[in-house]
Amino acid sequence: MDDFRIHSYRVSEQAVSEYENSLKKLLAMVDKGMTLLINDKDLIGTNPLSVMYDNHHNHAKLLLTVLTFNDFNMLENILPWVIRNYSIKGFTEEYFSQVLSQWQNAITKYLTAPSAGEILPVYRWMASKVEYLYRNSEVISAPAENAQSLVNNIRDSRVRTFTGLLVTGKHDESMDLIMSLAKNRESLKEIYTDIIRPSMYEIGGLWETDKISVAHEHLATSIVLRIITHFYSDFVYTEPTKGKILVTAAADEHHEVGARMIADLLEMEGWDVSYLGADIPTDDLIRMLDSVRPDILSISVTMAFNLLQVKDLITAVRRKPRFNQVKILVGGHALIHADKARNMLGADRIGMTAVDTLKIMTQWWEEEIQ
Ligand code: B12
Numbered sequence: 245m246d247d248f249r250i251h252s253y254r255v256s257e258q259a260v261s262e263y264e265n266s267l268k269k270l271l272a273m274v275d276k277g278m279t280l281l282i283n284d285k286d287l288i289g290t291n292p293l294s295v296m297y298d299n300h301h302n303h304a305k306l307l308l309t310v311l312t313f314n315d316f317n318m319l320e321n322i323l324p325w326v327i328r329n330y331s332i333k334g335f336t337e338e339y340f341s342q343v344l345s346q347w348q349n350a351i352t353k354y355l356t357a358p359s360a361g362e363i364l365p366v367y368r369w370m371a372s373k374v375e376y377l378y379r380n381s382e383v384i385s386a387p388a389e390n391a392q393s394l395v396n397n398i399r400d401s402r403v404r405t406f407t408g409l410l411v412t413g414k415h416d417e418s419m420d421l422i423m424s425l426a427k428n429r430e431s432l433k434e435i436y437t438d439i440i441r442p443s444m445y446e447i448g449g450l451w452e453t454d455k456i457s458v459a460h461e462h463l464a465t466s467i468v469l470r471i472i473t474h475f476y477s478d479f480v481y482t483e484p485t486k487g488k489i490l491v492t493a494a495a496d497e498h499h500e501v502g503a504r505m506i507a508d509l510l511e512m513e514g515w516d517v518s519y520l521g522a523d524i525p526t527d528d529l530i531r532m533l534d535s536v537r538p539d540i541l542s543i544s545v546t547m548a549f550n551l552l553q554v555k556d557l558i559t560a561v562r563r564k565p566r567f568n569q570v571k572i573l574v575g576g577h578a579l580i581h582a583d584k585a586r587n588m589l590g591a592d593r594i595g596m597t598a599v600d601t602l603k604i605m606t607q608w609w610e611e612e613i614q
Contacts, residue, residue: 250316250369259359260311266354267304273350274300274343281342289334299330300343305549311363312555313585318548319366321581323373325452328381332454337378344371391455398446400438407443410464411456418467419474429512432479436505437598440468444501468501472508480508484516487539487613489605492520492529493576494545495553502576503544509598510542510605526557533567539613540605543591544576551578551585558590571608575601 263270275297282288288296303326310319327340348367351360391411398404402425409418425439426432447464450456491507493500500522507519518536520529533541541561545554554574561567575595579586586594595601 250320250366253316253366254314255311255362255366256359259355259362260308262355262359263311263351263363264308266351267308269354270347270350271300271304273353274346277346277349278339278343285338287336287339287342289336291333291335295333296335299326299335302549303343303347305552307366309549309552309585311366312552313582313588315582315584316366317583318581318585319370322548323370324377324381327374327377329452331378331381332452337374340374340378341371344374391450391460394450394455395446400442402439403442403446406439407446410443410447410467411450411460413460413463413467415467415470419471422471422475426475426479429479432475433509433512433598436472436509440471440501441505444468465501469504472501472504476508480511482511482514484511485514486516486609488516488518488536489540489542490518490520490533490536490538491542492524492544493522494543494550494557495525495529496523497545497547497550497553498522499544499546499577502546503542505598506542506544506575506601509602513602513605515605526553526560529557530560530564533561533570538570540571540573540608542601543572543574545574545579546577548578548581548585551582551589554591555589562590571612573601573604 278287278296278300279293282293282296306319306322310316330339331337344367348364348371351363351367355363392408395404395408395411398407402421406418406421409421422435422439425435444464447456447461451458451461489510491503491510493503503522504519507517511517518532518538520532524532543554543557545551558572558574561570561572571593572591573593573595574586574589574591575597579594579596593604595604
């Protein structure tokens, strides 16, 4: 496997299309095969089967995305995270080897030989990385620490305090802290990007390493959303002086805080913002474009496996001549891993941060929309 160059590897459209069309059958076979194995062996610790099925489902979506864009850097970046995350949850090294071999059996069974021949090397490449990634995952060998001691290590004192309050679910104190810092619009913008965003990333790290539960993460998110809502009437709501923007997250994308921040920041700058939130099906979004008729569509995507949804959405919008003038901006956490895919989405521009968004919008407003 050593001479296999994953970065420059390519699979044909035919192979991707067969993979996509067989995906339900592949998944069913992998789920069934792994369920049988789990009866005899401890492969997934104390996790319920649903966690394993969820992983298979996410794997299918991620691989389809990677193969469609031929973006194998994305796979290389995300595979260590997958192995680390599930091993922390109690999945064994053997689970990863077994599941990858189940995928290979299913691909051999359901795809034609030439297409299977193109896709199997990608699976063999993943299988060849399991042992190294599993054994070298820093988190596995780190001594167990509790969430609070990890929070204490956060360098920025405001992020440290806010994260500590979120982790312990202290809604009132979280609100008091932000109220004491939010004096005006400018300070609220800074709070969004320099305190709330990094604190949510810290929450993500604690959750990923199993130091806090999903319930803690949900509580933290709900506190943040309540805080953001509180400030809407004081600082965010602004009489629009600029064009219309529809802000949304992609279909199947459940992360809404980033999109919500982008919506608020744009509204503070005088844009006429319609904010749709997370997980909007493509057909509904098209109907919404017809009713809002925005100058700009801003799409937020956090999970790399949702990049295909973004591409499909943009393709659907571009197919309709009545939306020819609509400019499309895509941004969010998923793009960090998507060097190649980001240029294949069909967007007018890609942005990574809130600052990028404001810059691009100002440029569009001054040069093209007004
Ligand atoms: C809260 C949370 C959730 C919540 C979201 C609830 C909600 N109502 O939003 C829930 C529980 C639903 C969730 C689910 C999942 N999550 Co989650 N989640 C998070 C967490 C902890 C915080 C997200 C957040 O609020 N960030 C704060 C915002 C402000 O940051 P942001 O989104 O990056 O936005 C900024 C920029 O990206 C940018 N931006 C954002 N949008 C746009 C748009 C444009 C146009 C532009 C220019 C810029 C831009 O500007 C924003 C402001 O600076 C992150 C950790 C993290 N690193 O983000 C994990 C994280 C993103 N989740 C993760 C995972 C794995 C999942 C799940 C797959 C878990 C599972 N097994 O089910 C699912 C996927 C669900 C799905 N289909 O979408 C992983 C992703 C890992 C990876 N390698 O990709 C992360 C990184 C956690 C981790 N460290 O492991 N999650």
